[in-house]
Amino acid sequence: MSASAADGGLPELDIQPELTCALLVDFLREEVGQAGFSRALLGLSGGIDSAVSAALAARAFGAANVLAVNMPYRTSHPDSAAHAGLVADRLGLPVRAVDISAMADGYIETAGIAAGTSTAGASADTYAVRRGNVFARCRMIVLYDLSVEWRGLVVGTSNKTEMLLGYSTQWGDAAHALNPLGDLYKHQVYQLARYLEIPAELIDKAPSADLFEGQTDEQELGFTYAAADRILVRMVDERYGEDELVAEGFERELVRRIARKVVLSQYKRLPPVIAKLGQRSINHDFRYLRDWGI
Amino acid sequence: MDCNLAVCQTNPTLGNLSANLEMHVAAVDAARDSGAQIALFCELSLTGYFLKDQTAELALTVDTPFFAPLLERSHGISIAFGFAERARDGRLYNSVAFVEDGRVLHVHRKVHLVSYGMFDEGRDFGAGAGFTAFKSRFGHFGILICEDFWHLPGPYLYFLQGVDAMLVPSASPARGVSELDRDESGAARLRSGTVWQRLLEARALLTQTYIVHANRVGWEDGIGFGGQSSAVDPFGRELGRLPPIESGRLAVRLDTGATRRARVQTPLRRDEKVWLLREELARLEREGLVS
Numbered sequence: 001m002s003a004s005a006a007d008g009g010l011p012e013l014d015i016q017p018e019l020t021c022a023l024l025v026d027f028l029r030e031e032v033g034q035a036g037f038s039r040a041l042l043g044l045s046g047g048i049d050s051a052v053s054a055a056l057a058a059r060a061f062g063a064a065n066v067l068a069v070n071m072p073y074r075t076s077h078p079d080s081a082a083h084a085g086l087v088a089d090r091l092g093l094p095v096r097a098v099d100i101s102a103m104a105d106g107y108i109e110t111a112g113i114a115a116g117t118s119t120a121g122a123s124a125d126t127y128a129v130r131r132g133n134v135f136a137r138c139r140m141i142v143l144y145d146l147s148v149e150w151r152g153l154v155v156g157t158s159n160k161t162e163m164l165l166g167y168s169t170q171w172g173d174a175a176h177a178l179n180p181l182g183d184l185y186k187h188q189v190y191q192l193a194r195y196l197e198i199p200a201e202l203i204d205k206a207p208s209a210d211l212f213e214g215q216t217d218e219q220e221l222g223f224t225y226a227a228a229d230r231i232l233v234r235m236v237d238e239r240y241g242e243d244e245l246v247a248e249g250f251e252r253e254l255v256r257r258i259a260r261k262v263v264l265s266q267y268k269r270l271p272p273v274i275a276k277l278g279q280r281s282i283n284h285d286f287r288y289l290r291d292w293g294i
Numbered sequence: 295m296d297c298n299l300a301v302c303q304t305n306p307t308l309g310n311l312s313a314n315l316e317m318h319v320a321a322v323d324a325a326r327d328s329g330a331q332i333a334l335f336c337e338l339s340l341t342g343y344f345l346k347d348q349t350a351e352l353a354l355t356v357d358t359p360f361f362a363p364l365l366e367r368s369h370g371i372s373i374a375f376g377f378a379e380r381a382r383d384g385r386l387y388n389s390v391a392f393v394e395d396g397r398v399l400h401v402h403r404k405v406h407l408v409s410y411g412m413f414d415e416g417r418d419f420g421a422g423a424g425f426t427a428f429k430s431r432f433g434h435f436g437i438l439i440c441e442d443f444w445h446l447p448g449p450y451l452y453f454l455q456g457v458d459a460m461l462v463p464s465a466s467p468a469r470g471v472s473e474l475d476r477d478e479s480g481a482a483r484l485r486s487g488t489v490w491q492r493l494l495e496a497r498a499l500l501t502q503t504y505i506v507h508a509n510r511v512g513w514e515d516g517i518g519f520g521g522q523s524s525a526v527d528p529f530g531r532e533l534g535r536l537p538p539i540e541s542g543r544l545a546v547r548l549d550t551g552a553t554r555r556a557r558v559q560t561p562l563r564r565d566e567k568v569w570l571l572r573e574e575l576a577r578l579e580r581e582g583l584v585s
Contacts, residue, residue, distance in 0.1 A: 014473035019482035019538075023468060023518055026539050030513045178516070287346035289515040291308045 013187045013229055017195035020188075021056065024180040028060035031178050032153050034291050039152030041067035043139050043173070044095075045210065046083035048193050048202050049181060050157040055091055055196040056180050057155050063092040067150050071139045074101040079201075080210050086199045096146065100138040107134055132211035136172025144175070153177040161186040161228055164236060165258070166265020167209075167221065174268060185233060186225040223254060231258050296551075297432035299459075300330035301544040303523045303536045305512030308342030311352060311360065315340065318375060319363050325543060326371040331432055335375040336463045336510035336523075337404075337439050338388060343465040344514045345378060349418040353380035356391065356398055368393040372430055374437065376463050378419075379403065385420040390437050390463050392430065400428040402437035406445050412467065412517060425451040433458035433548065440464035443507075449497050454568065459504035459548050460497075466490060466509050468520035468538060484538055487522040491532065499530035502556040502563070504548050511541055528556035 032040060040057045044050050057066040068088045072081050081097075088095045108114050113127045113134075143154050156179030158168055163182060168174040181189060186207075193203055207217040207225065218224050231250055234240040235258070240248070245255045271283055280286045302321040307313045318335065325333040337343065341352045354360055354377055364373050372394040379389035379401065388404040403422025407415035425448045427436045436452030436459075443449065443462050452460055470485020477483040490507065498505045504527055511521040524535035525546040536542045557563060578584045 011473070015471045016473055016476055016482045019484065020471045022482075022539055023471065027513055027516065027518060031516065034513075288348065289308060289344050289346065291513075291515050292348065293309050 010187045010226060010230060013185055013233055015184070015188045015191055017192050020184075020192060021059070021195060024056050025060045028057055028155070028178070028180055031291075032061070035153060035177070037151065037153050039065040039067070039150060040155045041069060041143060041147055041150050041152045042155040042157060042176075043143055044068040044070055044084040044088060044093075045157075046070075046080035046087075046202070047157075047207060047210075048198065049159055049189055050084075051087045051198045051202050052189055052193050052196060053155055053157040053180055054087060054093060055198060058091045058093060064094065065152070066091075066093050067146065067152065068093040068095045069143060069146060070095060070097045071100050071142055072097070073104055073135050074099070075213060077208070077210050077213075079205070083199070083202050083205075086201060090197075090199060098142045098146075100135065100142065103141070104131075104134050104138045107138075128212055132209070133169045133172060135211055136169035140172050140175045155180065156182065158182060159184050159186055159189050161225055161232060162217075163269060164232055164265075165221065165228060165261045166268050167217065168268065170268045185229040187229045223258070227254065228258060231255055232262075235259065235262070295433060297331045297548050298329050299332040299334060299506060299525075299546045299548055300325035300328060301506060301508045301523045301525065301536070301546065302333055302335050303508065303521055303540075303542045303544065304335060304339060304510055305519075305541050306336070306339050306342045306510065308344065308514050309348050309352060310342070311340060314342070315360070315363060318373075319367070321543070322364065322367050322371060322373055326367070328543070328545065330371060330545065332372045332374070332430075334461055334463065334506055334508045335373075336508050336519075337390070337465040338376040338378065339463070339510070340375055340377040342514060343510075343519070344517065345418060346414075349378050349386055350380075353378040353386050355380050355382070356401055361391070361393065361398070365393055365396050365398075369396055372399075372432065374461055374463065376439070376465075381420075386418065387422060388415060388419045388439060389422075390439055390461075392428065392435070392437065392461075394430055399430060400426075400435075400437070402426075402439065404439040404442060405448065406441040408441045425455075427452055427455035427457045433550070435459055435461055437461045437463070440466060443493065443497070449501055453501040453503065453563065454566070456563065457503060458550065458553060459506060460501070462494075462505060462507045464490075464507060464509045466520050468518040484520050484522070486520045487538060490520075490522065491524065491535075494524060494526045495530040495532065498526040498528060500562070502528040502553065502560070504528060504546075504553065506546055511539055528553045 040061055042053055044054055070084045113130050147154050154176045156176030159181045160183055162168055208215050242255055246252045274283055276284050322333050374390055374392045376390050379387040390402050391398050392400040405422045407419055407421050409416035427434050434457045436457040438448045468484050475485040494505050506525045507523055509521055509523045510519045521538045522535055525533040527533055534544050536544050
């Protein structure tokens, strides 16, 4: 089932797009401004999430102040770059293309995890996961490097659904200074995309991390975003228990799988754990906001 | 007596006392120039809201010389603003000062600290212990800070004390962008704003008192404040409302005639049976249901 077919009919998740957009634009402008910046950059992948983040950033800072960075790998689907270009053109963003093939392949070869390499005990899947992580982290390196030259902050593109499921790479796509989409479920990102007039090509295609050929998120996850959204909003926002979700008609097995993913990926959503030794310790009882004194 | 009040919906900078003082001075001057006799600011307007460990670092005593620019101006306009208070005994409070005629006329310490969900005030502040009405040049007022207004005793006690208006500074985060929260006319509206409006109208109806709500805007580490400061009259009718995102000023006319008419039409205070409340509370206490 394609996401665009599956994302219809979730009234409990529908947002007021104009209000949401106004809040997120204000959020970007103020939080970036408080940090002393007036520009932003982000990885524009050709997918729906980064398109929405880019559109919000363009409204917040003006298109000329948002650098869209396209970072293809040699096996990336050609549609990805084409769709990223479509969005950048539509929004009028300056674009920087950085092909990550050389940097990624350099490491992949060193680590001996190239596709087709003898897996020597490890499964081929493990190597594919490692390569996917390498791509995501190469892109992080590029974005954080360019952020110095661009004098802007890296804007995130992860939505609430994938963050809760842990469907991201720690220190890869999960690395950014601030994230306007982190409290929006996938369905809500689609709603915002329509409001922001993101090109239909992006809205209609199946979501894909495009880390290997033919990959789609929903195939890899084993369930649809629509199903995940409906369960997660009840589980997380409304605090339904497992039995209550089953009583609502959700399959117990799916509820358990999703709950397990949320629990197992909590580490990705938190800073590293620090052993407390002293009187006042970072992340324990040294309590200040990021916005503290800036 | 009748008076003009200005709700100053502002965006305090977290932890920057001097910048916030400057912002207060500018807003007070503008409010005075617009004809206001009272300027009302949000909760913790001098410090910003999510102070955490900054609470102790930014707390001021009531007699601090830091208030001087506001006290000087209070000869022309009375001012209610929020600050972190350090009491003589060292306890810290989430307080609002009402300054008038060059002095601090009244301080309300937040009674109902919020310590759930995203809030953790109980960790940083001590709780105030009363709802005392006070007399200003412009009438009798009672102050309730945000959560104080959600619990019944504060508004009820001010109702018993016969205040002309309740002043409600808050730092209420913007929450709820569901399509279901859109207002009847189809206009966009935050759920948090809708809930506050219902509460203000209900409280005003039940107490037949003007209620003026001063919220703030801006962001602190991803938490946005919802604005929509507003005022309701003693009949529970909304007099005006500011937008959810931008700073602004709302002019409110407090008209004693409207209060009188509301209380003649439905004499709720006259027929209130306080003795019944006292006896019932005593009974519940005996039965171990309240302590």
